[in-house]
Amino acid sequence: MANILVLGPTVPFTKGGQEILVNTLVKELNNRGHNADKIELPFNTQPKESYLTQAAFWRAFPMDSFGGEDIDLIIATKFPCYFAKAKKKSIWLVHQLRSAYDLYGDCFSDFSDDPRDEALRTKIYQSDTKVIGEANYVSAISKNVSNRLKEYNNIDAEVLYPPLPLGDKYKSGPYEKDNEKYILSVGRICNIKRVHLAIRSLINVDKSVKLKIVGSPDEPGIIDFLQNEIEHYRVQDRVEFLGRVSEEDLINLFANSLAVYYAPFNEDYGYVTLEAFASKKPVIAANDSGGVLEFVVDGENGFVCKPNADSIGEAINKLNLDLNLTKKLGENAFKFIKDAGFMDSSWDKVINNLLKPINN
Amino acid sequence: MTNKKIRIAWFSSDSNFQDSFSVSYWFTKQIYSFLTENFEVDFYSKQDIEKEGIKFTNYRKARVNHKTNPYDLFFYNLEDNDELSFIRMHIVQIPGIVYFHDFIHSNYGPIPMVNSAWHLNCENYNQSKFISYERLDEKYQKIPHAHRESAYSLISLLSSAAFNVDFSNVIKDQIKFNTDKRNIYFPTAASEKFYNIKPKENELLNIAFSGCSQFDSRSHKFLPVLEKFNDKIMFHWMLDKKFEGHANKLLSENNITNFKIYNSKSENTWYDILLESDLVLHTKFSFYKNISPFLEMSLAAGKYIITNNFHFADYIPETAAFKVNVGSKESLEYDSIINKFINIKKIGTNIVAREFAQSFYNKDINFNFLKNLIIKNLDSFKKHNALWADFEKQASQSLLNEMKSYVGNIGLDIIDPIFKEFDWNE
Numbered sequence: 001m002a003n004i005l006v007l008g009p010t011v012p013f014t015k016g017g018q019e020i021l022v023n024t025l026v027k028e029l030n031n032r033g034h035n036a037d038k039i040e041l042p043f044n045t046q047p048k049e050s051y052l053t054q055a056a057f058w059r060a061f062p063m064d065s066f067g068g069e070d071i072d073l074i075i076a077t078k079f080p081c082y083f084a085k086a087k088k089k090s091i092w093l094v095h096q097l098r099s100a101y102d103l104y105g106d107c108f109s110d111f112s113d114d115p116r117d118e119a120l121r122t123k124i125y126q127s128d129t130k131v132i133g134e135a136n137y138v139s140a141i142s143k144n145v146s147n148r149l150k151e152y153n154n155i156d157a158e159v160l161y162p163p164l165p166l167g168d169k170y171k172s173g174p175y176e177k178d179n180e181k182y183i184l185s186v187g188r189i190c191n192i193k194r195v196h197l198a199i200r201s202l203i204n205v206d207k208s209v210k211l212k213i214v215g216s217p218d219e220p221g222i223i224d225f226l227q228n229e230i231e232h233y234r235v236q237d238r239v240e241f242l243g244r245v246s247e248e249d250l251i252n253l254f255a256n257s258l259a260v261y262y263a264p265f266n267e268d269y270g271y272v273t274l275e276a277f278a279s280k281k282p283v284i285a286a287n288d289s290g291g292v293l294e295f296v297v298d299g300e301n302g303f304v305c306k307p308n309a310d311s312i313g314e315a316i317n318k319l320n321l322d323l324n325l326t327k328k329l330g331e332n333a334f335k336f337i338k339d340a341g342f343m344d345s346s347w348d349k350v351i352n353n354l355l356k357p358i359n360n
Numbered sequence: 361m362t363n364k365k366i367r368i369a370w371f372s373s374d375s376n377f378q379d380s381f382s383v384s385y386w387f388t389k390q391i392y393s394f395l396t397e398n399f400e401v402d403f404y405s406k407q408d409i410e411k412e413g414i415k416f417t418n419y420r421k422a423r424v425n426h427k428t429n430p431y432d433l434f435f436y437n438l439e440d441n442d443e444l445s446f447i448r449m450h451i452v453q454i455p456g457i458v459y460f461h462d463f464i465h466s467n468y469g470p471i472p473m474v475n476s477a478w479h480l481n482c483e484n485y486n487q488s489k490f491i492s493y494e495r496l497d498e499k500y501q502k503i504p505h506a507h508r509e510s511a512y513s514l515i516s517l518l519s520s521a522a523f524n525v526d527f528s529n530v531i532k533d534q535i536k537f538n539t540d541k542r543n544i545y546f547p548t549a550a551s552e553k554f555y556n557i558k559p560k561e562n563e564l565l566n567i568a569f570s571g572c573s574q575f576d577s578r579s580h581k582f583l584p585v586l587e588k589f590n591d592k593i594m595f596h597w598m599l600d601k602k603f604e605g606h607a608n609k610l611l612s613e614n615n616i617t618n619f620k621i622y623n624s625k626s627e628n629t630w631y632d633i634l635l636e637s638d639l640v641l642h643t644k645f646s647f648y649k650n651i652s653p654f655l656e657m658s659l660a661a662g663k664y665i666i667t668n669n670f671h672f673a674d675y676i677p678e679t680a681a682f683k684v685n686v687g688s689k690e691s692l693e694y695d696s697i698i699n700k701f702i703n704i705k706k707i708g709t710n711i712v713a714r715e716f717a718q719s720f721y722n723k724d725i726n727f728n729f730l731k732n733l734i735i736k737n738l739d740s741f742k743k744h745n746a747l748w749a750d751f752e753k754q755a756s757q758s759l760l761n762e763m764k765s766y767v768g769n770i771g772l773d774i775i776d777p778i779f780k781e782f783d784w785n786e
Contacts, residue, residue: 047495049762053771056778104449112475113452113508114495115755116762122423127782152420 002072002358004029004036007081009043014218016188017271018094020165028347048110052123055080073358083131088357091132093140093157095268100124101152108192129153136357142269142291160353163346164274172280173255175326182210183316184257186272188218196226197312198261202235204313209320210238214245254279259319266290277337282329284315301333365400371447372437374405374416380600381625383461383652384437387548394727406446419446433741440464445471451512458513463523464505464648474498478508490754511535514744517546520650521675548653549723550660557634557661561706568596568637570654573606578643582694583614592702595619596633630654634661638707642667645686659717662709666697680713
């Protein structure tokens with residue numbers, strides 16, 4: 001039995017895959033007899049000039065013992081918590097500060113051609129390389145994240161896919177219920193998740209198909225932007241914002257959907273894909289959706305579209321017009337996730353690897 | 361005494377794009393031997409890869425290499441394609457020569473860069489002092505790409521004469537980067553083999569086209585004309601694979617049966633097509649896209665050419681090409697020109713076109729011009745590199761002050777050792 005701290009920065013008022021991952025990991029560690037707890041510090045996304053100061057606080061915080069209990073291992077998940085120092089450190093990388101890495105130079109990044117930004121980026125690169133490199137074990141939640149780490153920081157990371165957060169609780173249901181057919185979108189609502197493409201695609205799709213959006217806004221102005229899109233494309237009666245929903249409601253929403261839309265830009269991993277698969281639902285992704293494409297195979301268990309409304313609309317139409325095809329893709333998706341071990345014992349593999357620094 | 365070669369960091373595509381031809385890759389291949397003979401050059405692209413004998417290094421290593429063994433010059437090739445966004449980023453990190461293969465006067469096109477502070481940077485740089493300014497909060501890129509990219513270029517090379525005029529008339533007033541800004545028309549050159557192409561006696565009138573199937577390439581205006589001459593022509597269409605389906609549809613709609621489609625653009629394919637062709641269409645209606653290098657190849661081949669009386673073709677003499685006005689009478693003009701050629705038994709070499717090409721698109725002249733340009737401006741490049749390094753240092757100090765302003769005195773005690781550990785105070 002070991003004393004383990006799982007570290008994760010949190011952004012107040014938002015909830016996403018990172019929070020689910022930290023909570024589930026702590027629970028699974030405790031289930032296996034370890035004494036695990038989480039350490040969270042708030043992460044302020046603005047202003048960016050404060051990023052390194054926030055990283056410094058993680059670094060400065062002593063993690064060796066608490067209340068007379070020695071800490072055997074810390075498990076860090078993302079920027080800037082992996083700056084923390086301890087006797088033994090594992091990293092299960094969710095992502096780095098992507099605006100300074102792969103998103104730099106496009107509309108999703110707040111880093112620009114301000115030379116102060118370049119100075120900040122350089123400091124982040126260099127120090128990331130140092131603090132991740134000093135860990136006793138480095139892993140990443142997907143091939144996409146692992147590849148990025150190799151590409152930018154020249155550090156190898158083993159891929160440990162996070163298992164499904166709700167284990168075997170997912171269920172499948174009809175693709176149409178009470179004469180209602182809907183596409184489900186789940187996740188934090190922000191620009192990079194590209195919910196607006198699903199909204200726009202509705203004009204290319206039969207009016208009987210609706211869009212249900214689960215999640216809370218994660219960017220100022222994003223809901224106004226989406227409402228504006230809804231009005232512009234005159235689909236007010238076909239789009240529903242559900243906000244954050246309970247576990248039970250989420251399971252039912254997945255179960256009764258026609259399909260799940262999940263086409264973010266260069267996603268790290270994307271629980272949503274696997275949750276959809278566990279509910280026997282095909283996933284509509286985009287050809288630049290990153291980690292999602294490690295699971296979604298075009299025409300096998302979903303559709304990989306171009307990131308535009310026409311292509312996404314075409315995919316929805318195929319699923320709507322041919323429910324046998326939808327069912328077949330959903331069954332394939334379920335088989336895929338089952339065969340890959342996401343439904344059952346894969347936590348053992350994850351935890352065994354993360355604990356390598358204290359087991360070896 | 362040894363003459364140390366000028367060190368250049370060369371940025372371009374390392375292959376054709378996923379779905380289209382890349383001029384910068386083609387140009388890099390063409391000039392590779394000349395560059396490496398005359399300069400010490402490192403080639404940077406998106407990845408570490410060796411392609412057709414050229415070793416490309418991931419662009420992220422350029423700054424690192426610049427620190428250990430400084431470059432005299434950064435040379436950037438720019439095209440209207442998302443895959444070259446890494447070059448758009450790098451331009452704003454270290455200024456250099458920018459070769460505009462496309463010149464985008466719009467905020468559409470490649471991935472936008474929001475919060476660009478190019479104008480503030482230019483003002484600061486002009487007075488050699490970094491004065492801290494409020495950070496921007498743009499949701500959408502407002503300014504045309506060309507403004508920012510030109511602002512950071514020490515010398516702008518423009519592949520079309522029309523771009524060059526645009527630069528002089530519009531851009532120069534907009535950008536205030538004080539680098540004795542120069543803009544030069546620098547076209548791509550045709551390889552020698554094109555100058556040796558001889559006319560062929562064909563049964564049918566062989567017409568070649570290298571444009572896409574969309575409106576801006578004008579196929580909707582000339583394909584209905586070709587239908588009329590269907591049994592007397594053979595139409596050769598070279599395009600990017602992504603347009604093949606659309607092109608087939610258009611050909612079918614216009615009942616054109618004598619055609620060949622070549623679904624991958626390359627110099628060799630165009631050479632083979634020109635060997636067969638009597639008449640070449642280089643039609644285009646666009647303010648910021650060029651049709652190099654295929655137009656230059658056709659001129660060098662001494663082919664009779666139909667182009668549009670517009671922008672990129674302004675500089676081509678009326679005697680070297682037929683210049684059709686874009687608009688309501690466009691189809692009639694295509695009809696009239698093609699009709700003239702239909703009845704000619706043997707179509708010879710267009711001497712004026714070839715001579716024009718020889719004076720403007722001669723590889724040796726162009727490459728030596730570039731070499732001399734670099735050598736002549738070497739002192740200026742060195743001066744700007746030093747100024748830029750100092751400017752970055754000042755910006756870094758400004759960032760440090762900002763970072764520390766987010767914690768109180770107690771916080772400073774906590775973070776100071778960490779800042780020292782990571783050299784963040786530098």
